[in-house]
Amino acid sequence: MNYHTYSKKSSVSFSYTVLALTIVFLFIPLFVVVFFSFNSAKGMQWQGASLIWYEKLIFDSPSLWAAFKNSLIIALTSSLTATMLGTLAAIGIKWYRFHGKSYITTISYLPMVLPEVIIGISMLIFFSAVKIRLGMFTIFVAHTTFNLPFVFMMVSARLDEFDYSTVEAARDLGANERQTLTKVIIPSVIPAILSGFLMCITMSLEDFVITFFVSGPGSGTLPLYVYSMIRYGVSPVINALSFVMILGTMVIAFTFRRFLKTVAASS
Amino acid sequence: MRKLLKPREREQMLGTAYAFPMGIWFTLFFTIPLGIIVLYSFLKRGLYGGVEWEFTLDAYKQMFNPSFGRVVIRTLWISVLATLGCILIAIPCGYAMAKSKYQTVLLFLIIIPFWTNSLIRIYAWISILSTEGFVNSLLIKLGLIDQGLKLIYNNGAVVLVLIYMYLPFAILPLFTTIDKFDFSLLDAARDLGASKLEAIIKVMFPNIKSGLSTAFIFTFIPIFGAYTVPLLVGGKDSTMIGNIIVDQVSKTRNWPLASAFSMVLTFISLVGVFWMLYNGKREQMQSKKTTQQSLEQNIKKHHLIRGEK
Numbered sequence: 334m335n336y337h338t339y340s341k342k343s344s345v346s347f348s349y350t351v352l353a354l355t356i357v358f359l360f361i362p363l364f365v366v367v368f369f370s371f372n373s374a375k376g377m378q379w380q381g382a383s384l385i386w387y388e389k390l391i392f393d394s395p396s397l398w399a400a401f402k403n404s405l406i407i408a409l410t411s412s413l414t415a416t417m418l419g420t421l422a423a424i425g426i427k428w429y430r431f432h433g434k435s436y437i438t439t440i441s442y443l444p445m446v447l448p449e450v451i452i453g454i455s456m457l458i459f460f461s462a463v464k465i466r467l468g469m470f471t472i473f474v475a476h477t478t479f480n481l482p483f484v485f486m487m488v489s490a491r492l493d494e495f496d497y498s499t500v501e502a503a504r505d506l507g508a509n510e511r512q513t514l515t516k517v518i519i520p521s522v523i524p525a526i527l528s529g530f531l532m533c534i535t536m537s538l539e540d541f542v543i544t545f546f547v548s549g550p551g552s553g554t555l556p557l558y559v560y561s562m563i564r565y566g567v568s569p570v571i572n573a574l575s576f577v578m579i580l581g582t583m584v585i586a587f588t589f590r591r592f593l594k595t596v597a598a599s600s
Numbered sequence: 601m602r603k604l605l606k607p608r609e610r611e612q613m614l615g616t617a618y619a620f621p622m623g624i625w626f627t628l629f630f631t632i633p634l635g636i637i638v639l640y641s642f643l644k645r646g647l648y649g650g651v652e653w654e655f656t657l658d659a660y661k662q663m664f665n666p667s668f669g670r671v672v673i674r675t676l677w678i679s680v681l682a683t684l685g686c687i688l689i690a691i692p693c694g695y696a697m698a699k700s701k702y703q704t705v706l707l708f709l710i711i712i713p714f715w716t717n718s719l720i721r722i723y724a725w726i727s728i729l730s731t732e733g734f735v736n737s738l739l740i741k742l743g744l745i746d747q748g749l750k751l752i753y754n755n756g757a758v759v760l761v762l763i764y765m766y767l768p769f770a771i772l773p774l775f776t777t778i779d780k781f782d783f784s785l786l787d788a789a790r791d792l793g794a795s796k797l798e799a800i801i802k803v804m805f806p807n808i809k810s811g812l813s814t815a816f817i818f819t820f821i822p823i824f825g826a827y828t829v830p831l832l833v834g835g836k837d838s839t840m841i842g843n844i845i846v847d848q849v850s851k852t853r854n855w856p857l858a859s860a861f862s863m864v865l866t867f868i869s870l871v872g873v874f875w876m877l878y879n880g881k882r883e884q885m886q887s888k889k890t891t892q893q894s895l896e897q898n899i900k901k902h903h904l905i906r907g908e909k
Contacts, residue, residue: 348699351696352696355693358764359713359714361728362764365734376732376737418621421618421622422623424618425618431611431615432612446869447825450862451825454862456629458636459633459636474629477625477629485622538717563722582717583712585715586715
């Protein structure tokens with residue numbers, strides 16, 4: 334469907350130049366951070382290569398690892414919950430009519446579009462109004478809430494491609510509702526469920542603003558730990574951690590590559 | 601059980617069973633918290649945080665305090681500037697990506713910095729811009745300056761870093777819409793005597809309106825509600841509405857005022873979203889896209905948000 338005839342050189346080369354510069358702009362900060370993680374000195378003056386900050390990161394940062402553990406627990410639990418609730422809701426909303434359907438559909442989009450500060454503050458005020466102590470549980474609730482819309486969206490889109498007559502066929506052949514769900518519907522939307530789940534994990538590991546509001550003592554996640562380190566000033570241990578996290582991001586983006594391709598290919 | 605229910609009742613029951621867990625979750629942890637914010641914004645502030653149950657418009661009146669007024673105006677111009685910056689850079693980027701043969705690679709390159717932890721990216725900018733940072737060390741080494749320049753903790757740094765953080769939110773929807781655009785229309789316009797720029801502005805822009813409005817909303821809303829960037833790279837005079845809300849909750853403990861400011865942010869965001877949906881709907885009706893295509897587009901649009909949420 335693409336017409337590549339409109340390739341008057343100057344306009345194309347102008348846009349390509351901007352794109353190239355933009356990509357450089359996007360990557361320079363990351364390169365600077367990674368580069369100085371291998372510096373043997375503390376400042377931004379290059380003093381020779383060393384792995385000392387990685388050593389510190391791995392062997393000398395117990396509170397960082399505690400925060401990472403919290404992050405993992407929250408990411409796994411909230412992503413699992415969000416994936417289950419979101420998948421079921423997507424199925425229900427796609428194929429059935431019932432009271433409250435338009436309310437649920439609308440409400441499922443809103444958490445994605447409101448500024449994070451609003452979500453964080455409203456949850457903080459809510460938790461204190463109903464007297465729930467801030468901690469791992471409140472972070473779990475908040476993360477599930479902002480993860481849910483994404484699972485819902487992704488599974489809904491996948492269900493759109495799914496032929497409902499398959500479900501009818503399964504029923505005609507005597508499958509009950511539970512069998513239809515577990516043997517027919519879920520296996521065919523499993524790619525969307527899995528990518529939704531992965532997306533939740535990354536978002537949960539990433540989130541700072543919302544977590545910042547709903548965390549209590551001892552429940553700090555990795556981004557909160559990074560935040561407190563940044564507030565103390567530039568430390569090469571953060572540089573080392575950054576490189577690890579950037580690598581993690583690349584791995585995740587790579588596992589998503591099929592998804593990226595569908596984004597690109599559906600022109 | 602299946603045989604006892606009429607089809608309509610059965611549908612009602614199944615739909616409810618599938619969708620209500622999520623509905624209840626959102627009601628409890630999203631609708632009710634937002635409702636509390638609305639309620640609190642009309643109540644009197646408690647002495648040590650919290651509220652007293654007495655109706656008043658005090659919180660809304662306090663918003664007109666000149667010191668807050670300055671912050672609101674600053675938030676507006678910073679957001680408009682950063683959003684425009686993002687979109688102006690994103691249009692040629694989206695165009696080039698749509699034309700390119702290496703779309704997957706390019707998407708990969710845009711998405712990797714975008715998915716990197718936002719604090720890490722802010723930290724990267726701090727280490728680049730600070731007085732002993734990368735740029736200053738480099739300039740001193742090259743002998744161009746003797747003393748570090750003050751590049752950080754000002755509004756310029758806030759705008760720069762905001763553009764950096766939210767640029768992909770503008771590039772991705774623009775890429776998606778430009779990619780669908782029929783480039784032969786530009787050739788036609790050229791044949792009919794339009795200049796290159798004229799062809800792009802008069803023929804392409806009206807056709808990528810939904811992409812432009814999506815890009816605008818997805819950059820403007822998070823920038824308008826920004827909290828971390830002004831806090832970490834801004835100076836004393838870089839406070840934005842997001843910072844006021846947080847300060848009112850955690851430091852001053854004036855919950856009604858924080859709620860009132862939250863209402864303003866929410867209101868502006870919702871207006872923006874409805875405007876975007878309206879634009880999208882109109883375009884959809886014009887181009888008679890299939891539902892699948894429009895949903896795919898929707899997914900792609902929403903896919904972008906993930907970086908920050």
